């Protein structure tokens with residue numbers, strides 16, 4: 462059952478998350494010409510994220526960063542693992558995808574900055590991670606931050622990883638996906654998507670928002686298909702949620718083009734900061750549960 466019983470820890474973390482750090486990660490990540498899953502740039506972007514998270518984790522012996530290799534393309538996924546203290550067999554996953562796409566073409570020199578789709582999700586997660594590390598937070602459960610390869614090719618990276626975890630009987634008790642967090646296309650701040658997700662966990666996510674982000678307005682919607690990596694986990698029977706930037710068809714119109722830039726997300730990361738805070742609350746509340 463989902464209980465909210467870590468107010469002291471979460472309320473000490475939330476004010477430390479900063480919009481400027483999210484901006485920096487989006488700008489840095491969207492400066493690769495492309496992050497297409499089959500190009501050299503696409504592989505370089507994965508290696509860049511691995512290095513970034515490794516640097517952040519230095520000094521923490523309970524944190525490891527690995528690259529998950531996939532078959533048929535060189536871009537890896539990146540997995541950061543914070544080992545749980547006394548309930549490490551139970552695993553929480555927070556994910557976003559590190560690849561990008563331009564529907565007009567994806568050659569080595571093609572342009573797909575993917576600032577919103579999905580550098581924003583990576584940036585939101587990275588800022589939550591930074592504060593969790595900075596405050597010396599140690600979860601009882603294991604927490605994994607995952608940058609997925611090849612989401613745009615059909616959820617390929619997350620499909621491999623979810624299958625691998627299922628085959629190894631990893632006890633994943635919750636998954637949150639952040640895919641597009643920085644374009645405020647609708648009246649509400651956070652939209653919880655109700656298809657290909659877990660309704661009980663969705664209720665918990667709404668409760669987290671009401672408890673820790675009371676000024677924010679929460680809406681609900683459906684994609685109508687497996688619209689991001691949460692669907693790979695859902696398909697394997699793991700509980701997943703997708704807090705998303707806008708209502709259906711009110712999302713960022715620039716995605717999958719050369720114009721999915723930080724500027725076209727409004728030159729701000731205040732919207733993405735909401736999702737970073739939600740991710741931090743989710744990670745700490747679920748990560749702090751004992752056996």
Ligand SMILES: N[C@H](Cc1ccc(I)cc1)C(=O)NO
Pocket residue numbers: 578579612613640683684688689705708709710712716
């Ligand atoms: N299809 C998704 C983006 C996407 C997700 C939800 C909605 I509503 C609209 C668009 C994608 O491109 N993920 O990378």
Ligand SMILES: [Zn+2]
Pocket residue numbers: 578613716717
């Ligand atoms: Zn996309």
Ligand SMILES: [Zn+2]
Pocket residue numbers: 558578579612640641689
């Ligand atoms: Zn995406």
